[in-house]
Amino acid sequence: MKTHTFPAAAVGHTYCRRRRDKEFSQYYHEVLRFMKKHRVKNPARQALDYALATGSPHYDVDFDYAYRIMCAHLNRGSLPVKGEVRKALWLELAGKVQELMQAGVGVAPALEFVLEHGRASHFFISRSNVRAHLGKLLQPSRQYNLGSL
Structure with missing residues (x-):
């Protein structure tokens, strides 16, 4: 793998x-x-x-941490983060990643692209x-x- x-x-x-x-x-x-x-x-x-x-x-988040949060969000439907400001960030980031995923891109490449090129x-x-x-x-x-x- x-x-x-x-x-x-x-x-x-x-x-x-x-x-x-x-x-x-x-x-x-x-x-x-x-x-x-x-x-x-x-x-x-x-x-x-x-x-x-x-x-x-x-986006001011590390890829490994973001990947864990995204996987938890996609699997459970909830965000394992505290605080309204942080939740808002993750919901926005997740939305952009999910848009790419709907186009057929995998989670990791979509997340990498958004973190590298996306703007909050x-x-x-x-x-x-x-x-x-x-x-x-x-x-x-x-x-x-x-x-x-």
């Missing part, structure tokens, strides 16, 4: 998290610059809200996660306090 392999550079939870953090930070700073240029009140908060709602990032509808990051894990990335200068976000 041939095992399916995902590109070596993209393997691992840490890599996926760093990619997500970098993508979010870059997009947030672009939005923040735009908000400042147009003198929006409370630009940091407005930029964060906009970035969370409208970004189009890669928005950043699936909660505000608390942004504050906890991305705080240093989000502070373009000392004038913005994460407590206000």
Whole structure:
């Protein structure tokens, strides 16, 4: 039985998290610059809200983990993940994978394609996660306090 392999550079939870953090930070700073240029009140908060709602990032999940979740979802019909934000991500990802499967593609190749080339509808990051894990990335200068976000 041939095992399916995902590109070596993209393997691992840490890599996926760093990619997500970098993508979010870059997009947030672009939005923040735009908000400042147009003198929006409370630009940091407005930029964060906009970035969370409208970004189009890669899926930030490891292939092996995604494959296990997808198989569990396809076999049982339920998602073995906790949290509304995470469930929304998995439902969106599962929908794209299932569209390819309906066209005759197997689970592993469909999942690999979506993870490699697909884009999420928005950043699936909660505000608390942004504050906890991305705080240093989000502070373009000392004038913005994460407590206000």
